[in-house]
Amino acid sequence: MRFKQDFFEQLDGFYSQAYPQGISNPHWLGWSDAAAKLIGLDKPNHELLMQLSANAAAPGASYYAQVYSGHQFGGYTPRLGDGRSIILGEAIGPDGAWDVALKGGGPTPYSRHGDGRAVMRSAVREFLVSEALAALSVPTTRALAVIGSDLPVWRESQETAAITVRLAKSHIRFGHFEYFCYSEKGAPDKLTQLLNFTITQHFPHLTTDAAGYKQWFVEVVQLTAKMIAHWQAVGFAHGVMNTDNMSIVGDTFDFGPFAFLDTFKESFICNHSDHDGRYAFGQQPGIGLWNLKRLAQALPPIIASDDLIAALNTYQPSLVNHYVSLMREKLGLSTDSDLDNAEQEKQDLAFISQFTVMLENNQLDYTNSLRKIGTIDISSQHSLLRDDMLDVHQFDSWFQAYQSRVGQVSDVAAWQHERNQHNPKYILRNYLAQEAIIDIEEKADNSKLLQLQQLLTRPFDEQPEMNDFAKRPPQWGQGLVMSCSS
């Protein structure tokens, strides 16, 4: 790894030095070749294992923990900071630099009462889902590796520690801006310094002046809208959308109790601690806006309020626009119609919503139902999807509208093939991750993890020998809810 240290060198006062502490008996549980490529690495080796398990120093690394705050479940916590994630620096790759962080690397000055560690089950889940989302083209942080150990850690019971090696274009969160607005004296200076750094590093096409700041916030709003549109389209519930888990570059960030939908359910809650459903699947678009408003509230010292409000007003149309275009690809709704764009979008959104309501009413699996679109011959009344319906009348009337919206399809096989490029066959279902974790826990066997990882790097490919991984969860794996004690 070849590092630069821009954050460390330019933002003194925005972090604390924090050295990771090694874990005993480190061993690779998983390694991502695709993530490795991003920072110019090839295959894992012993030297890297020692460095990334913090048993040896990584040449050129600085080791620091950033300070930030955040709104957690609606309430403001004035100081959080990296309590269990230690950044080595920005590793230089062929197409840009990536922060390398050891998540679970040991205590930092921000650990409060925590031990700075991550348990194996949560480290494995973060590793798998980062790479799975990337393969689905969802904007996300990446995971280079997950490293197991025999270091005991205590949660509800004794578990073992692991480290996820996270790669992020940036670790700057909405909460960084909140912290320097509310907690630091002379906030405008610090906020300006942070914003100038953010723009120079991550929005280099913008200028670091009033015009650039204004446009920057518009872009943050739109990147966030785009990320959440992807979540809604792919059926991903994040679970902990606190402002300290919202990345300033619009990447999915911090994987705790996340879940992909099995059965489609707007009110699906994946986080055991989320009693009111604040972060339920269907709430995510609204929470995205709520979080952007909290970010905007921290910015008036440096950006005019009118400009912030104008940018926030672009959120909803931008999210709808991205969501509808992703769903059009899934359903095969072409856009060369006589209607004007806005009217077509409105009609399509209503049509898509009828589709998801129908899935919910019929208690159908979201991913598998969409995948069946790729088996439909639009000129035929019969389909595998129809066979799944409890209420065929509702389906038939929806299908009639679908037929007229899709129109003539001259090459059915090509149309179906195209749908399969947008509707994954395989997602990281919670029960699959759980099976991989149980094998590691009980048999020290990571082969299921490796198999899953391989499978999920090609989620759109048929891979018929892996059919079992596309099945709905067995009884024990339905509606698994994860706790935050990770």
Ligand SMILES: Nc1ncnc2c1ncn2[C@@H]1O[C@H](COP(=O)(O)OP(=O)(O)OP(=O)(O)O)[C@@H](O)[C@H]1O
């Ligand atoms: N075991 C732990 N030890 C110390 N601090 C912790 C621990 N678990 C969580 N924290 C801290 O509590 C806060 C909220 O935790 P949260 O689960 O959102 O983040 P995280 O998963 O630890 O890390 P990140 O947001 O970097 O992915 C963060 O400041 C985090 O560093």
Ligand SMILES: [Mg+2]
């Ligand atoms: Mg977090």
